[in-house]
Amino acid sequence: MSVSERYRQAWESYWRETSDVPGDAIWDVDPSLGAAPHLDLLAPHADTSLPIVDLGCGNGTQTRYLAARFGRTLGVDLSQAAVEHARRADPAGAAEYRRLSLTDTAAVADLARRLDDANVYMRAVIHQSDAADRRPVAEAVATLLGRRGRGFVAELTEESKAVLAKLAGSPGGPPPKLRRVLDHGLRPADAADKEVPEVLAEAGLEILADGPTALAQTEQWPDGSRVELPARWFVVSRA
Template sequence: MSASERYVRAWEGFWAESTGEQGEPFWDADATLTAAPHTALFADHVDRTLPIVDLGCGNGTQTRYLAGQFPRAVGVDLSASAVAHARRADRDAVAEYEQLDLTDLAGVKRLAGRLGEANVYVRAVLHQSDPVDRVPVAAAVALLLGRRGRGFVVEPTAAAKTVLQQVAERPGGPPERLRQVRKHDLRPAEVAAGEVPELLRGAGLEILDEGESDLAMSERHPDGTRVELPARWFVVAAAGSGRAGD
């Protein structure tokens, strides 16, 4: 199968109209607020000699950070325009980028074959996927991990909707970053409670660790504080592949 036509059109339309500049998208906070603390959360579980794949890399903000933490970093995205932005922004070519539909499991297997076992970083991808696409996206994570890889998956919780509603209902209307999300029919925070761990376990993954955190956005509230979405994170591995340090 492949991602729905609506989903492909929405994301390609968004990135085609974007300049690709860091911070322009609503969710594109600096890596020091995102990938850096996330990497620390799964540091005790991960084999840093393995490469890492950033799923849904967008313009590559997080991928470039991850490239400094692992011997090889590959960012993949459904949108060709997003991949083009990521390559342009990576002036020192510290990472690699390629277009990949995560629901195309044959394509995912080809990437896994080239990389070997890898770690995986998934920041707020499942909640943006159409419901029919979430099972294959979780399966893609499992395919890339193999036995030795570890994955970090973080997704907004239902409480994120309240925060997004507050941002949308500001006097004068929603900020431009959020207007772009709505214009292109991107649909945040639509994963039901308990769905993420169910998807992960259904893909043959074991949850090694989990917890709550806030996902930093690039947008700020009128008082200057950063918009943060309540989220839950999971460290995963192939079921039965061993705990941290094994």
């Protein structure tokens, strides 16, 4: 099974038209607002001597933070343009980066064999995947975890759709960073709230801990406050 060509091209064109300036992508927040608090939730459950894989790494901002706290760190993304952004932003090579479709089960299995058991970090990938791809994405997490790995998964909730609609309805229309997401045909907050835990369970994952959170964005409301999207986090292992 492979990801739809429409979806792959949408991400490829999005990242090709994104600059190397930090924060140019709406979700490209400083790790103090992303991976740092997420690792605080994952750490009590995880063996940090294992490698960690950042699934949907984008331009690698969070990946580089993870690399300072884990031994071997690998960022993977569907988009080759995103992988090239990540490599340019990491001249010291703190982490490795490669293109990978999470629905390519053979490629995921090959990576799992190379890494052995690994931890996984995945922020906001299931909710904007095509519906048919959501379970294969969750299965990729399970494959990479193996027996000893633990995963951190954060996904937007349905409530965030209303927040995005409000933002899109700002005076003057959607602000530039959100407009680019919409113009490229990307669909944030597309999964129902009950679907995410169901998909994780169907993929053979056990939820060890979970709770509500908000995913900070680099866009602002007209009053200058930061846009935050309602989300839920899960720490998972193989069942």
